Amino acid sequence: MDTEPTTPHPIKTIVVLVQENRSFDHMLGWFKLLNPEINGVTGSESNPVSTSDANSTPIFFNSTSTFIDPDPGHSFDAIYEQLYGQPWNNNTNTFTTSLPSMQGFVQNAERIKSGMGETVMNGFKPEMVPVFKELISEFAVCDRWFASVPTLTQPNRLFVHSATSYGETANDSKMLIEGYPQKTIFDSLDESGFSFGIYYQSVPSTLLYRMEKWRILKRMMNLENKERLEEFSPHYFQLLVH
Numbered sequence: 001m002d003t004e005p006t007t008p009h010p011i012k013t014i015v016v017l018v019q020e021n022r023s024f025d026h027m028l029g030w031f032k033l034l035n036p037e038i039n040g041v042t043g044s045e046s047n048p049v050s051t052s053d054a055n056s057t058p059i060f061f062n063s064t065s066t067f068i069d070p071d072p073g074h075s076f077d078a079i080y081e082q083l084y085g086q087p088w089n090n091n092t093n094t095f096t097t098s099l100p101s102m103q104g105f106v107q108n109a110e111r112i113k114s115g116m117g118e119t120v121m122n123g124f125k126p127e128m129v130p131v132f133k134e135l136i137s138e139f140a141v142c143d144r145w146f147a148s149v150p151t152l153t154q155p156n157r158l159f160v161h162s163a164t165s166y167g168e169t170a171n172d173s174k175m176l177i178e179g180y181p182q183k184t185i186f187d188s189l190d191e192s193g194f195s196f197g198i199y200y201q202s203v204p205s206t207l208l209y210r211m212e213k214w215r216i217l218k219r220m221m222n223l224e225n226k227e228r229l230e231e232f233s234p235h236y237f238q239l240l241v242h
Helices: 023-032 076-084 105-112 114-120 130-138 153-161 171-177 185-191 214-221
Strands: 015-017 046-048 056-060 195-200 227-235
Touching: 023 130, 046 105, 046 214, 076 105, 114 171, 185 195
Parallel strands: 015 227, 195 227
Antiparallel strands: 046 056
């Protein structure tokens, strides 16, 4: 029988590491080889080069990824085509209620660069991503996760910090500079008496908000033994800021 925890909050620290836009199948799909219960890939998955050509040669999912470049399209328009198999047209297209076919990834990749179709239909073998391999061997894996918004990085970062993109489906430079007005999880943590830390390499994504309580950021260096949320922002660009 499980015993009652000795403290009201047995979990002391939650670490959130947010990385770039990558699909589950690309990064972790082949981990199904190590754990069959993971909803990954088998190599039988395919996409046609052209969704409008019934005789189009399919490209099957492979396990030869070595680098993350070139970058596949991840704008709202590009992801719409990847999911539904047809290009987005601002004049005629509307959101469909039908289930996405997931057959447009190769077609969209080839539209960006000839030959990219085989690149995007690829994933990493477990030994190519040893850090993930170790984490998956020791901890649980959530294999049914999705982007909050089918689009670029910043709208999804906005969801991470504030549960809304404020209606954004693209990286709005003007708003990124002015700052977004919505309440963040860090405001809520502060109001509830929890501490937190924000760690970054170049620019913290939390600068995108007009946070009224910037005083709470002074607590980032307070490493008292309290319940705490740690949030890590990656190195976005090759900036000479270190």
